[in-house]
Amino acid sequence: MPPLAQRGGDALLLARHFARLAERRHGKPVLGFTPEAEVAIAVTRWSDDVRGLAQAVERAVVLGDGGPIGEVDLGLGQPASDTPGEAVVAASLSLEDSERTLIAAALKRHGFNVSRAADDLGLSRAALYRRMAKHGL
Structure with a gap:
């Protein structure tokens, strides 16, 4: 079977499907993808x-602001502004890095209300504290 890059229509259909799954799983609205993101x-x-692809879309939904998902949200483009102090999350497929990023974003x-962040992540407070200690947060 050829890779997704050679089946462009399939990749976009799968991305939309993964966005709907992540939307339901995390309770965050998804307004689709920007035209640039669809091409990318x-x-x-x-x-x-x-x-x-599934991991990139889910990360974009979880860390997104509720607007359309863009190239930067998927880790494919450069951020629009280079304002000092803005944290730019690099696209990483490392489970450790992804978990640390999700925990930091929820907090x-x-x-930084641990109870609310734990609830948002679907963890108990104790489990969140253990993971925060594991990642140095």
Whole structure:
């Protein structure tokens, strides 16, 4: 079977499917993809093919602001502004890095309220504290 980059239409259909799954799983609305992101999805050679696409889309939904998913959200483009102090999350397929990023984002989103962040992540407070210690947060 050829890679997704050679089946552009399939990649976009799969990305939309993964976005709907992540939307339901995490309770965050998804307004689709920007036209630039749709083109990038179709032509990108995803590491680990379908699984890599699924991880990128889920990460974009979880860390997104509720707007349309763009290239930067998928880890494919450069951020629009280079304002000092803005943290730019590099696309990483490392489970450790992804977990650390998700925990940090949840804590920031909830004003570092551990109970709310744990609830948002679907963890107990104790489990979140263990993971925070593991990642040095």
